[in-house]
Amino acid sequence: MAELLIEPIEAFSDNYIWLLSRAGRAFVVDPGDADPVLARLEKDSLELLGILITHHHFDHIGGVEQLVEKTGCQVWGPNNSKMPFITNVVAEGDSVTVLERQFSVMEIPGHTLDHIAYVGEGAVFCGDTLFAGGCGRVFEGTLPMMRQSLARLRDLPAETRVYCAHEYTLANFAFAQTVAPEDLAILSRSKECEQLRAQGLPTVPTSIDKERLSNPFMRWDDPAIVEALVKHGRDIPAQEDSVFAELRQWKDTF
Numbered sequence: 001m002a003e004l005l006i007e008p009i010e011a012f013s014d015n016y017i018w019l020l021s022r023a024g025r026a027f028v029v030d031p032g033d034a035d036p037v038l039a040r041l042e043k044d045s046l047e048l049l050g051i052l053i054t055h056h057h058f059d060h061i062g063g064v065e066q067l068v069e070k071t072g073c074q075v076w077g078p079n080n081s082k083m084p085f086i087t088n089v090v091a092e093g094d095s096v097t098v099l100e101r102q103f104s105v106m107e108i109p110g111h112t113l114d115h116i117a118y119v120g121e122g123a124v125f126c127g128d129t130l131f132a133g134g135c136g137r138v139f140e141g142t143l144p145m146m147r148q149s150l151a152r153l154r155d156l157p158a159e160t161r162v163y164c165a166h167e168y169t170l171a172n173f174a175f176a177q178t179v180a181p182e183d184l185a186i187l188s189r190s191k192e193c194e195q196l197r198a199q200g201l202p203t204v205p206t207s208i209d210k211e212r213l214s215n216p217f218m219r220w221d222d223p224a225i226v227e228a229l230v231k232h233g234r235d236i237p238a239q240e241d242s243v244f245a246e247l248r249q250w251k252d253t254f
């Protein structure tokens with residue numbers, strides 16, 4: 001069986017719509033805009049069979065209705081009355097067949113309450129929860145909820161490729177370097193990503209392993225990050241949730 005290809009389709013200023021394709025058939029994840037998807041389907045002569053949605057924000061769903069109208073494809077996503085176009089509502093532990101491969105659904109609330117990830121084929125599609133070098137803002141959930149969700153992602157196998165929905169990497173590492181200017185993992189990853197962007201290349205997918213090492217939002221239990229926060233005069237009770245909360249709140253105003 002031919003390999004499942006996963007490629008980004010760029011949308012808006014910094015969104016990635018992930019295109020999964022094999023043998024002329026395709027799925028997309030979080031199509032905020034239909035036009036770049038339709039253009040790509042036509043260019044590569046692909047038939048769109050399905051759409052996977054991670055959460056209800058407009059820059060992730062804005063293109064769904066037009067794509068369904070044009071292709072008649074099905075739509076998987078979380079239960080949310082804001083998304084009446086979903087034909088297959090999924091929740092924790094459900095399995096989704098994507099081009100004959102199995103993906104399982106993981107609930108990762110925090111950025112929004114309905115946020116889910118799709119995990120399979122050594123990959124995770126995690127929308128706006130985990131980014132390269134950062135994490136999503138906490139709009140609907142609580143900070144401890146978001147940390148729990150990131151903890152579940154962190155527990156995935158180290159080599160899991162992380163397909164997030166935005167190219168926020170350089171801004172994330174600018175913050176990470178402010179938090180921990182002498183951290184070698186952050187420094188070298190930051191350089192690597194700057195070089196990719198200078199060549200016009202995406203910095204994603206990243207991997208769980210890379211994020212465990214260099215993403216401060218995945219290092220709430222790392223003494224080096226706690227120490228860095230203390231050095232900046234941030235107030236840190238010795239608790240994982242408060243370390244994460246301190247980082248997230250700082251980034252919100254960075």
Ligand SMILES: [Zn+2]
Nearest residue numbers: 055057111128
């Ligand atoms: Zn979002």
